[in-house]
Amino acid sequence: MNAKEIVNEIKRGEKTAAGFLFECKNKIEKKEEEINAFISLDLERSIEKAKEIDKKIKEGKDVGKLAGLPIAVKDSITTSNFKTTCGSKMLEGYHPPYDSTVVSKIKEEDGIVIGKANCDEFCMGSSTETSYFGSTRNPVDEERVPGGSSGGSAASVKYGANPLALGSDTGGSVRCPASFCGVYGLKPTYGQVSRYGLIAYASSLDQIGPIANSIEGISLLFNVISGSNDMDSTKVEEERGGSQIELSLNDLNIGIPKEFYGEGVDEEVEEKVKENLDQLRDKGAKLKEISIPSMEYALSAYYIVAMSEASSNLARFDGIRYGFKQKMNDNWEKVFSQVRKTGFGEEVRRRIMLGTYALSTGYYEKYYEKALKVRTLLKRDFEKAFKEVDFIITPTMPFRAFEIDEKIEDPLSLYMADILTVPVNMAGLPSLSVPCETNGLPIGLQIIGDSFEEDRIIELARKIKEE
């Protein structure tokens, strides 16, 4: 049953919110120890909350769009009821005094945040192996990674702890774990969802997005969290969404960018995506080969921008106002450097230092500014593409989930895994990972749309899944 159907049953009194939460609790008690999808969990309070919602329904009072639905929130998103660690020792005991905008919106609609999902430390990784709180395992094959950095969010949805979860996506962190775990994951247009309360990694790329076991779940949660507010320092000029979309495959041109296929992409993954494309063509859509020529520079440019922004954003972790507590019996420089040595894990230190280097005198033009110019080229390539086609379809990840410990010692090989997801973040575009393998290890298909076309992307995903 999908999230929308569950809410409807709860609202009609055919099912109780508390009863559904008990079902989820049973799954958590069976699977969580193996999978490690959560950093924090509070089932008791969640059940109390569910009972309150049941009571309201019984009394005939209005309830929200997410009435009684259990939701996991990635631990990079602040919550006043739970500590928020971002997967780091640096924030091990951090209790935010406020809720992020997205969590406030979930609460307003009577959704129940049951816990905080595991993630790569400060969202830096594609496997959830860099979390200070241990790796999350892929529920489909526990020897394999769930993807990252929102690995706990996707794994919790996959094993049935909750039908919905929130992740955050800087270079693929929602779509990668969705692809590896066989669930849906949407990275909205940059600016479509408020970032207030999202612990910043790379501010010009970060975006919060929903993960769900159904398209209906994605649509439901996306509509609840959409919209920025005055707590955001930047705002997009236009916001859309929430409208009813009619989509006829006969009128659609779907772009197949040649740079996203072939070398480096696993043959079975490519075959599976192409099977789906053939089916779309059989149903009336026109397929068109297109080109994103600057793709060959996308990964380098992305990492330079992300690391540079990270080096600046993570300068705030000084161990004074919050975060890892170090005895302050030495001078500022020494205490500060010690806090950051002990509080940050290896990957975080690596990215902060590389970002610092890319911004330092003599290298700024060579790395940071050059990467931003490449970003302009990427943006232009996509603008040109969307003049010719309505959507672009690619594999989400170049391969299926890899084994735990397979890549973690070789950072560059792990970075390469993001090759097909980062271009979208650089251009600010929305994209959805749709599971397209029903047997064995999951494969994800990525639908990329033009800015603010989330509703149309969701509608196309429905068409793909229609028999």
Place this chain on the structure above:
Amino acid sequence: MGFISDKEITEEDVKHIANLAKIDLDEVEIKKFKKQFNDILDYFNKIDEAETEGVEPTYHGLNLKNVTREDEVKDELSQKEALENANESEDGFFKSPRVKE
């Protein structure tokens, strides 16, 4: 400005970067990061080939406007709440390490 292009990163460079980033490193880490930085930067150098003459840098994927609001006092965090996560506090202030010897 001329680039100090394609120069190999030395252990001294790693120490310099670590100091700029204010991250303490031990000798083993310095050696490990030196090798990794060279591998990673070697890959990043690929962007040198991109033709970007006359191309403006893009700071954000989309056109954004800054959000400003009136400078009014509102109900925000109390001093107690703001200090709750502090390492040490004194008289309602954050306490920090000595800045000068």
